[in-house]
Amino acid sequence: MNKDMLLSTRAKDAIKVALAMVIAYAIALSMGWDRPYWAGLAVAFISLETSGQSFNKGAQRLGGTLLAAVAALLILSLYPQQRWMFMVVLSSYVLFCTYMKSTTRNSYFWNVAAFVTIIVAVDSASSTEPAFYTAMLRIEETALGVITYSVVSAVLWPQTSARALYNTASQLSNAALNLFQETLRDEFSSNPKNYLKQQGNLAALQARLDELANIAQVESYEIWEVHELWKDSAQLWIKYERTIEAWRQNINEVNLLEVETRLPWFKQYQEEIIERLTNIARMSSGKRVKYKSPFRGFQPNEIDTTGLSHLEKATLSLYVRQLINIERITYELHEIYAVIFGFRQNLEPQLKIEKPTPKHIINTGALKGAFRAFLCLWIAYIAYIFAPNLPNSSVLLILAGVYSVSLSTNPYVKPSSLLAIGVISTIFAACIYLLIMPHLHSFWALGTLIFIAVFSIAYLFHSPEAGLARMFGLANFVMTTGISNNQSYSFSFAVNQLLVFLLIMGIFTCVSTFTFKLRPEIQYLSLLRRFFTSAGYLLADQNSSSTPQRSAIQRYLRRHHINEIESIPHIMRAWMPGISPTIEKHELIKTIVVLQALSIRLSVLMGEFKDAENAPFYEALRHNISGWNTQLMNDFESLVQEPSGETLRAAVRQCQIKLPEMEDTISTVLDEQSKDGIELEERLNIYRILGGIRSVYQALENYEEQSQKVDWSYLKEARF
Amino acid sequence: MSGYPSEWAIGSVYFPPLLIASFLGLFLSWLTSRLLNRYRLSRFLVYPPGVFIALAVIYTTLLGNWIIPI
Numbered sequence: 001m002n003k004d005m006l007l008s009t010r011a012k013d014a015i016k017v018a019l020a021m022v023i024a025y026a027i028a029l030s031m032g033w034d035r036p037y038w039a040g041l042a043v044a045f046i047s048l049e050t051s052g053q054s055f056n057k058g059a060q061r062l063g064g065t066l067l068a069a070v071a072a073l074l075i076l077s078l079y080p081q082q083r084w085m086f087m088v089v090l091s092s093y094v095l096f097c098t099y100m101k102s103t104t105r106n107s108y109f110w111n112v113a114a115f116v117t118i119i120v121a122v123d124s125a126s127s128t129e130p131a132f133y134t135a136m137l138r139i140e141e142t143a144l145g146v147i148t149y150s151v152v153s154a155v156l157w158p159q160t161s162a163r164a165l166y167n168t169a170s171q172l173s174n175a176a177l178n179l180f181q182e183t184l185r186d187e188f189s190s191n192p193k194n195y196l197k198q199q200g201n202l203a204a205l206q207a208r209l210d211e212l213a214n215i216a217q218v219e220s221y222e223i224w225e226v227h228e229l230w231k232d233s234a235q236l237w238i239k240y241e242r243t244i245e246a247w248r249q250n251i252n253e254v255n256l257l258e259v260e261t262r263l264p265w266f267k268q269y270q271e272e273i274i275e276r277l278t279n280i281a282r283m284s285s286g287k288r289v290k291y292k293s294p295f296r297g298f299q300p301n302e303i304d305t306t307g308l309s310h311l312e313k314a315t316l317s318l319y320v321r322q323l324i325n326i327e328r329i330t331y332e333l334h335e336i337y338a339v340i341f342g343f344r345q346n347l348e349p350q351l352k353i354e355k356p357t358p359k360h361i362i363n364t365g366a367l368k369g370a371f372r373a374f375l376c377l378w379i380a381y382i383a384y385i386f387a388p389n390l391p392n393s394s395v396l397l398i399l400a401g402v403y404s405v406s407l408s409t410n411p412y413v414k415p416s417s418l419l420a421i422g423v424i425s426t427i428f429a430a431c432i433y434l435l436i437m438p439h440l441h442s443f444w445a446l447g448t449l450i451f452i453a454v455f456s457i458a459y460l461f462h463s464p465e466a467g468l469a470r471m472f473g474l475a476n477f478v479m480t481t482g483i484s485n486n487q488s489y490s491f492s493f494a495v496n497q498l499l500v501f502l503l504i505m506g507i508f509t510c511v512s513t514f515t516f517k518l519r520p521e522i523q524y525l526s527l528l529r530r531f532f533t534s535a536g537y538l539l540a541d542q543n544s545s546s547t548p549q550r551s552a553i554q555r556y557l558r559r560h561h562i563n564e565i566e567s568i569p570h571i572m573r574a575w576m577p578g579i580s581p582t583i584e585k586h587e588l589i590k591t592i593v594v595l596q597a598l599s600i601r602l603s604v605l606m607g608e609f610k611d612a613e614n615a616p617f618y619e620a621l622r623h624n625i626s627g628w629n630t631q632l633m634n635d636f637e638s639l640v641q642e643p644s645g646e647t648l649r650a651a652v653r654q655c656q657i658k659l660p661e662m663e664d665t666i667s668t669v670l671d672e673q674s675k676d677g678i679e680l681e682e683r684l685n686i687y688r689i690l691g692g693i694r695s696v697y698q699a700l701e702n703y704e705e706q707s708q709k710v711d712w713s714y715l716k717e718a719r720f
Numbered sequence: 721m722s723g724y725p726s727e728w729a730i731g732s733v734y735f736p737p738l739l740i741a742s743f744l745g746l747f748l749s750w751l752t753s754r755l756l757n758r759y760r761l762s763r764f765l766v767y768p769p770g771v772f773i774a775l776a777v778i779y780t781t782l783l784g785n786w787i788i789p790i
Contacts, residue, residue, distance in 0.1 A: 491731040513769045580757075717763040720753035720772055 012157045014458035017047045017474075018451045019156070020149040025450060026443060027144060029485055036485075037478045038138060042145025044474035047458070051153045052161030052219035053211075057108055058146035064112025065142045069135035071113070072120035076131050087381050090121055094401060095374045098408045102366030105214070111405060118377070118401035126394035161216035162223055165230070166284060168212055169337075172205040173281035176240060180277060180326075183248045184270060186255070196593070202241055210234040226340045232353040233336050240329050246600050247322035249695065254319045257312055262304045269298055269323065276330045283341045291343040294331050300324050301684075310663045310670075314691030317684045318604070361560045365571065368516055369408030375511045376404035380504070390503070391496040400504050407508070411518050412574050413468070415509040422501050425473045429480035430494035437481065438489050446483070453477055520578035521715055524588065527572050528643040531595060534564035535602055536636035539629045542609055566603060569596040580719065587709045594706045598699040605692035612685050620672070621686065624665045628693050631658065635700060645707030652701045659694060666690060725789045738780075741788045745780030 007015075020043045028036030046058040071093055079086040097114035101107045120138060124131035153159070179198050182188075188195040213230035216223040223230065260266055272295050282289045300320050305313050335351055338344040380400035384393045407413060432453060440446050457477065461470035480497050512518045517526075538561050541554065550558070572592050579585055612618040618625075631654070638647035666686070727734040753772055756762040765771050784790035 492733045495730070495733045717760070718765050718768050719762050720757050720768045 010459060010462045013047070013049070013462065014455045016153050016156055017043065017149075017458045018455040020047070020145075020152040021454045022447045022450050023152065024145050024148040025483060026447065027148070028141060029443065029483075032485060033141065034137060034484065035141065037481070037483055038141035039145040039148070040478040040483075041475060042142045043149045044454075044478060045471070046146060046149055047153075050159045050161040050164050050212075050215070051150070052215040054153050055150050056215045056218065058150055060106055060109040061112050062139075062142055062146050063106075064109045065116050065139055067109075067113040068116030069120060069139055072117045072124070073131055073135055075117070075121055076124060083385065086121075086125075087378070090118065091374050091377050091381075093117060094377060094405065095370045098370035098373045098405050099363075099366050101405070102369055102409050103363050107409070114373075114405045115402040118405075119398050122394055122398050122401075160219060161212050162220040165209070165212040165216045165223065166286065168205055168209045169233075169284035170281060170286075172202070172209055172237060173277060173284050173337075175202045175205055176237070177274065177277040177281055179241075179244055180273060183244055183251070186251055188248055189252070192593075199241070199245070202237075206234065206237045206241065209237065229336050229340050229347075233333060233340070235356055236329055236333050236336070236353065240326070240333070242600065243322060243325045243329060245596070246604055247319070247326060249597050249600065249699075250315065250319045250322060253315050253695075253698070257308065257316060259316075259319070262308075262316060263320070264302060264304070265298045265300075266323075268295075269327070272298075273326060273330050276334045280330075280333055280337045283337045283343065286341075289343065291338055294334050296327070296331060298327065310666045310687070311659060311690065311694060314687040314689075314694060317687040318691035318695065321684075321688055359559060359563060361556070361563055365411070366409075369411060372411075372511055372516060373401070373404035373408045375515060376504075376507050377401050379507050379511065383503075383507075391499050395496075396500045396503055399500060400507055403504055404508060404511075411512075411516070412520075412578055414578060415505055415512065418468070418472075418508075419502075419505050421469050421472045422476070422505065423498065425469075425476040426480055426494075426498050426501060428473070429477045430497070432477070433481045433494055434489065434491060437487070450483075519719065520575045521580065521583070521719065523575050524572060524579065525643060525716065527568050527575070528595075529640050530564060531568045531599075532636045532639040532643065534561035534568075535598070536633050536640065537561045538565070538602065538606060539633045539636070542606070543626050543629050543633070562603065562606065565599045569599055583715060584711060587706070587711075588715075591703070591706050591710060594699065594702045598696065598703065601692065601695045601699050605689070605696060608685060608688045608692050612682075612689060615682050615685065618682075618686060618689075620669050621665070624662070624669075625689065625693075628658065628662060632693070632696060632700075643707075644710070644712035645704045648700060648704040648707070652697075652704050659697070662690060662693070737788050738784070738790045741783045741790050742776070742780045744783055744788070745776045745778075748779040748783075749776040 021040050024039040024043050025036050028039045033039075042058070042061060046054050046061055048054045048057055075086060075089050075093070079089065094114045094117065097110045097117075101110035101114065104110065116138060120131065120135045123129075124134050127134070175198065179202055182195060182198060210231075213223075213227065213234050217227035217230070218224070263269075276294055279289050300323065303316060303320065305316070308316065332351060332353060335344065335347055336353075339347055377397075377400060380397045383390055384397045387393070390396060407418075432449065436449060437446075440449065454474065454477070457470060457473035461467070461473060476497075480494060482493070517523070538558065541558055541561075569592050572595070573589070576585060576589060576592075579588065631651070635648060635651040638651070639645065641647070670683075725737050727736060728740050729735075749772055752775055753762070753768070756765075762768050780790075
């Protein structure tokens with residue numbers, strides 16, 4: 001029997017963490033270092049699924065510790081006797097690092113850089129040991145923990161990121177193929193729950209591929225050679241999901257137009273895309289594929305529009321545009337995977353993958369999280385200064401910083417859920433510390449205890465959903481037991497640990513409740529308002545931009561609002577689990593789906609407006625388009641005042657009257673302009689703008705319909 | 721109950737009576753807020769978080785006056 005089959009992956013991972021923890025303690029204790037639990041903490045926090053992921057997190061932890069040591073020594077040397085200036089600089093530095101944590105790729109580096117600075121600076125300020133000694137000790141112990149876990153995970157059942165990357169790529173391409181086929185079958189209409197699940201699965205796999213592509217390149221030379229292509233593929237999968245969603249939203253309207261007969265190439269198109277996605281899936285799962293260059297000879301402008309009204313033509317041209325986008329993305333993915341898996345030497349020279357441009361916007365969510373950490377730190381500092389009788393007040397200040405920085409990116413987590421995890425894990429660790437540890441007389445016995453305790457925690461809380469419990473369990477075990485060469489036992493130490501934790505939770509809850517109103521129902525309504533404000537702003541901006549040159553501030557605001565409409569539906573979805581169970585969540589989720597559709601339609605419309613700028617045909621229609629935009633803007637403004645959609649009923653009726661008007665205007669302008677000969681692309685662009693406006697109206701109509709099913713008064717009710 | 725404030729001894733640790741009374745006050749306040757939510761009575765409140773704090777203070781004071789002298 002294969003010996004690997006005796007143990008599950010879960011057990012193997014738990015053994016690795018437990019063994020690395022025992023080794024790290026053994027080395028630190030035998031070297032006579034103070035605070036060996038810092039090495040234990042490093043092991044607990046960097047242990048991840050693959051060696052590459054762990055090594056990457058370990059490197060970030062070490063890098064963050066180095067920066068923190070320098071920052072702490074600098075702050076201490078600048079303000080050794082000025083306690084308020086010391087705190088102003090320290091808290092501002094923590095604010096900066098916490099913001100960077102949420103907005104950059106190396107989030108863990110900034111997380112560690114923030115909280116280790118608090119640890120070194122406050123610990124040095126409140127103890128007799130020199131600051132330099134504390135900083136060096138922290139670096140030593142962190143390095144020990146990182147190296148120990150890296151060696152153990154590389155030697156014992158090594159799990160490489162390269163293999164995980166190939167598996168994820170294969171699962172992702174299969175999921176993409178399924179989603180394409182289900183969209184073709186219009187699965188969303190018959191089984192929306194299943195369709196949304198598939199979509200969520202695709203998004204999760206995309207995020208994993210992006211993460212693994214970055215990590216595997218440092219672990220394997222094979223990946224390093226083509227790492228740019230892996231990153232390109234991750235970007236293309238993101239575009240793929242968005243384009244499929246945009247396409248899906250048009251399907252219902254286009255199905256009425258008998259699309260198969262209107263687009264003579266459509267059947268061949270479907271077969272070709274399915275073949276490409278199948279090939280990608282086969283290539284990524286290591287199967288043999290007979291490579292042939294994908295067929296690209298479709299004639300997308302070959303559309304039979306006889307008997308169609310202008311509005312129907314508009315819908316069809318928008319639909320064809322999405323098909324063209326899917327074709328281009330799948331072609332690029334096919335060619336990239338062919339190069340990655342050695343079926344081609346290199347890419348066609350004309351194939352250039354568009355790199356994502358940095359957004360350069362202030363992330364308001366990240367800023368709020370950073371201010372939350374900043375306020376928690378200040379409250380704990382004031383308590384430290386003015387309430388000297390508090391138990392372990394320096395530990396209170398340190399842990400208030402550690403918890404608030406670490407939780408800054410997760411506003412969705414309820415303090416009450418943290419309370420239960422924290423209290424149970426502290427009591428578990430206190431029982432070991434008070435009842436078992438005093439009876440141990442050798443490192444063998446202590447090592448066995450550490451192994452069993454760490455193995456149990458890591459094994460029980462293995463799943464990603466239990467990540468918080470695992471983190472609290474391991475951290476509280478290490479902190480409460482406080483294993484060192486001069487071990488002492490005190491009941492008050494364990495109780496003080498618990499009291500400090502309760503005080504921190506109190507501070508954290510007060511800051512979250514009284515300053516940021518982190519109640520999911522309030523957030524849901526406020527996000528809805530923010531969404532409609534941004535939508536209204538974008539249309540107003542489009543109307544006012546008769547001069548193509550926008551100022552830097554206007555460009556910034558536009559980027560900000562585009563980001564708002566794209567990201568808000570996702571943020572709303574993240575708040576859903578916290579919404580009170582007495583509220584009908586199903587209808588709220590459906591409202592988010594409608595909002596997501598509106599978001600994509602607005603983005604598409606903005607893109608079409610951008611393409612049309614400076615075109616003479618668009619200039620002729622600018623006045624009318626501006627009028628339609630104003631109507632939409634008013635609708636959005638009323639939704640900002642009252643997101644329940646009650647005000648929309650009249651607007652939707654008005655829109656049904658306006659649409660034929662729009663059609664007449666287009667028809668008149670087309671007749672006038674056709675004497676000068678309009679280019680086909682320009683004409684299609686105008687159709688797409690018309691289709692875009694219509695689809696936004698359609699989404700608003702859906703919103704109005706959906707909003708009637710939501711019990712808004714119950715949602716708005718004041719609650720604890 | 722002697723009526724005089726005295727520390728609570730749990731193991732070798734002495735807890736101040738105010739700490740015990742405030743923990744109980746918070747717990748009772750939490751319980752009341754759950755009940756108010758359950759029966760949809762919280763909708764009559766202008767600012768529930770403020771009411772929560774006020775309830776905690778009231779309960780702590782009541783406990784401190786009659787049950788755990790502080």
